[in-house]
Amino acid sequence: MVGNSSRMLSLLSLLQTRRDWPGPLLADRLGVTARTVRRDVDRLRELGYSVVATRGPEGGYRLAPGADLPPLLFDDEQAVAIAVALQGVTASGVDLDEAASRALATVRQVMPSRLRHRVDGIRFTAP
Known part of the structure; x- marks a missing residue:
């Protein structure tokens, strides 16, 4: 479970650094499969983060502005x-x-x- 939590924090940190992240690039950066990225994005959504996903060759993930300020992760x-x-x-x-x-x-x-x-x-x- 520690690995999952650490990976989710890494995912959140990556989503905060740029506008759009293609799924395969996120998977590569995190050392996991695209399916794992999808599950981690779902977990972030359950925690209240607004993550937008777009499909297709130009698709990917984006941390969208939300109504509330979610917890932020800074290096x-x-x-x-x-x-x-x-x-x-x-x-x-x-x-x-x-x-x-x-x-x-x-x-x-x-x-x-x-x-x-x-x-x-x-x-x-x-x-």
Whole structure:
């Protein structure tokens, strides 16, 4: 079961990186059959992710925007980039300080400590 969960997270991560993914390419990237990809896509749908499938030679899978924001999966670099961007909101002059502060707290809460320490080492100074 651990392999299935890990593979589904990998599938979700791949679907988040580009607009359209042909089924055979996803299967190849994940090291599984196209049938396994179809089953994993069905499981993602059961979890509330909106995955659109198109048939035919130009077909494939796409993570569609949904009514609710589903849980997202970020790699280490993406998580650090988000945290740094949220820290920089105050310096940007955009009136989102409180919302950015709450979002940063949420992101930091789920970050591994190695990434939190990396983010904590970055400071912004007023121009």
